[in-house]
Amino acid sequence: MKMKSLAIALLTVLPLAAHAQTSVQIYGIADASIGIEDTDAPGEDSRTVISSGTQATSRIGFRGTEDLGNGLKALFNIEAGYAIDTGAQDTAGLFQRRAVVGLQGSFGTVTIGREYSPVAAVAQSADPLGHAYYGSALTGFGTGRLTRRLSNSVNYRSNDLSGFAVLAAYSAGERQTNDPSGSLVGVAAEYKNGPLYLGAAYQQTERLATGDDKEYTIGAGYNFGAVDLRAVYMEADPTGGNNDFKYLSLGGSYTAGPNKFHLTGHQQRLENGARGNGISLAYSYALSKRTSVYTAYAHVRNNGSATFGLVSPGGSVVPPTTALGADPSVFNLGVRHSF
Numbered sequence: 001m002k003m004k005s006l007a008i009a010l011l012t013v014l015p016l017a018a019h020a021q022t023s024v025q026i027y028g029i030a031d032a033s034i035g036i037e038d039t040d041a042p043g044e045d046s047r048t049v050i051s052s053g054t055q056a057t058s059r060i061g062f063r064g065t066e067d068l069g070n071g072l073k074a075l076f077n078i079e080a081g082y083a084i085d086t087g088a089q090d091t092a093g094l095f096q097r098r099a100v101v102g103l104q105g106s107f108g109t110v111t112i113g114r115e116y117s118p119v120a121a122v123a124q125s126a127d128p129l130g131h132a133y134y135g136s137a138l139t140g141f142g143t144g145r146l147t148r149r150l151s152n153s154v155n156y157r158s159n160d161l162s163g164f165a166v167l168a169a170y171s172a173g174e175r176q177t178n179d180p181s182g183s184l185v186g187v188a189a190e191y192k193n194g195p196l197y198l199g200a201a202y203q204q205t206e207r208l209a210t211g212d213d214k215e216y217t218i219g220a221g222y223n224f225g226a227v228d229l230r231a232v233y234m235e236a237d238p239t240g241g242n243n244d245f246k247y248l249s250l251g252g253s254y255t256a257g258p259n260k261f262h263l264t265g266h267q268q269r270l271e272n273g274a275r276g277n278g279i280s281l282a283y284s285y286a287l288s289k290r291t292s293v294y295t296a297y298a299h300v301r302n303n304g305s306a307t308f309g310l311v312s313p314g315g316s317v318v319p320p321t322t323a324l325g326a327d328p329s330v331f332n333l334g335v336r337h338s339f
Helices: 002-020 117-125 138-142
Strands: 022-038 049-052 060-071 072-080 098-105 108-116 151-156 166-169 184-193 196-208 211-223 228-238 246-256 261-270 277-287 291-302 329-338
Touching: 060 291, 098 151, 108 117, 117 138, 117 184, 117 196, 117 211, 117 228, 138 246, 138 261, 151 184
Parallel strands: none
Antiparallel strands: 022 049, 022 060, 022 329, 060 072, 072 098, 098 108, 108 151, 151 166, 166 184, 184 196, 196 211, 211 228, 228 246, 246 261, 261 277, 277 291, 291 329
């Protein structure tokens, strides 16, 4: 009878012990704004829109870890984007934002699945707008010239050593023909020491049999307390001639209590002479730790060979390719809530 009671007690306690070593979290962002968009294209008028994800992509995610002992942890993260203005699922897929499983320990972190690329990691850390609003470094990725996420990938991030960290990634093209494979290889190095950030990344993709597409990013930032300054340079050099793309962004933010101001200038250039100079202004007010209201304005002035546009986490304002020299702009007023 005593043995039976002991067995029942153990069966009762064991699930609790396992639960204590496992952590799962549901999180997300709901972001909506009203805006006025103008492509400046001939024959097109400005339009009033209700948008999702102007400051940050509306999303819902699930992440968790399990303590495996001896400093080893299992982890997973799946994250889905959605349009809060319509309720629609992200057109790229259900968990297209991030979908990984992996292990973390004294060796660093290894993940398998759909992950952010090394170039994207550096670009986000050095982006003056922090990948928020129109005109951030997402504008470079939004053109499709730079690779932000890697499907079918194996990824590694080292633990920090005196502020230094190394990132590496391999994304399998999964083609049945040997050449070109469509596979991507990328590496990055980051240095974080108090207020200072430095980063650099490189990626190449075997897109064509005649050569590889190449991508580069370097970034820097320094936080002075209330003032935070950032700069990022990105370049995409696809196989072939006269199609090299360059993006440069310089700017910063100023925080005073619940108020935060952003000012950023950026330039986009193509090897064929197309050039667009842009500016982004933004202001947010924190109503609480999780809720803020914001307003933002962005504008691009294109030369006679360009049709560069503006990209936010949730949308884009881009002139038609035939509207050379058009100068797009966008104004937004919105609210963001995180949970």
